[in-house]
Amino acid sequence: MNILFVADPLEAFKIYKDTTFAMMRELQQRGHRIAACEPKQLSWMRGGLVEADVRAITLTGDASAWFKVDSTQRMTLKDFGAVLMRKDPPFDAEYIYATHLLEQAEREGARVFNEPSALRDHPEKLAIMEFAQFIGPTLVTSNAADIQRFHAEHKDIILKPLDGMGGMGIFRVRADGLNLGSITETLNRNGTQSVMVQKFLPEIVRGDKRVLVIGGQPVPYSLARIPQGSEVRANLAAGGKGVAQPLSNRDREIAQALGPVLAARGLLLVGIDVIGDYVTEINVTSPTCFQEIFQQTGFDVPAMFADALEAAL
Structure with missing residues (x-):
């Protein structure tokens, strides 16, 4: 089976820890053929099918040159046995546009994992709010006064952007409230962007x-x-x-x-x-x-x- 990975540039992979690489290696060992592209290489022409400029690759087992390119060509996504969406955040407009193209490919017959509509419907921080019985005190708001009230109640809090990854933009504010105003202004961009605020969990x-x-x-x-x-x-x-x-x-x-x-x-x-x-x-x-x-x-x-x-x- 041909399997397409929609991911970040292969040249940037740290294969000693990369999960997408581990997936590729296991699937190749099972006899599947691997191809890769980046979201920016997806395209959809009027009246046509969703396509991508893809590289068919073979994993070499060499840590310094871990893949070789067998061919480069434009292919329709429906012609793959599976398409794996493995692009790292940020979950920005370009990511969302890519899910729309992938969803169209699904309508054409492609099998995409995780499903594009599910990716859009489950932004990684907001998704927890559906499962209130399993989360601690949490607030999502762009309102500085709401954040101040949350801090006054819980004393020790964590603030983070909704679209961050890898720990970027995470702040802790303790009971003294030091720099809460400045941190809030930085994250909510003076009230124009929503922020997640959570009680600090020791x-x-x-x-x-x-x-x-x-x-x-x-x-x-x-x-x-x-x-x-x-x-x-x-x-x-x-x-x-x-x-x-x-x-x-x-x-x-x-x-x-x-x-x-x-x-x-x-x-x-x-x-x-x-x-x-x-x-x-x-x-x-x-x-x-x-x-x-x-x-x-x-x-x-x-x-x-x-x-x-x-x-x-």
Whole structure:
């Protein structure tokens, strides 16, 4: 089967940890043929089908030159057995436009994972608000006065942009309220942009756990991203340390409650972020941590994903 990955430039992959690379490697080992393109290479001409300028590639096993290009050509997306949307955030206008093109490709017969409409309907921070029973005190607003009232009630809070990734733009404001006004102005752009505000969860010292759910079923291990030094952010991109560990009872409860709901909406792969007992984000664009979990526990996450993909086709 030919499988197309819509992703960031291959040349920028850090293959020692990249989840998309781990997917490609597992699928190639199973005999599938791999191709790749970037969202900017998608196109749709009046009266025609959604196409992309794609590179058919073979993974080489060489860390320094990890892929070779077998051919470059324009192809219609419906001619692939599966299309995997693995573009990293930001979840900006260009990302949304790409989902519209991918959704049109679906209407033409393409099989796209995660489903484009589901990607649009589940922005990664806002998506948690549907599952109020599993989240801590949380506010989404562009109103500075609302943020001040939330801080007055909860004393120690986290503020973050709705479209950030990798820990970018995350601020903690403690009980003294130092710089709350300035931080609010920076994030809400003087009242023109919505911000997520959450009660600070001290359990972050034990890690921000990434719980992976594939085909509605939880991977039995999470990756706890643990902040280092004085850093409040646990994201690996912000210097956090990743420690794989078995799911707790609460982790499993959350995954078993959310997993089937999200899978039924077309989300084959989801990464649920959990601090303590609370969900803080639901990642659907390009969830990661496959390699870290496999390397530390031996549980073959890429194989579980490939099984679920093949079963969905």
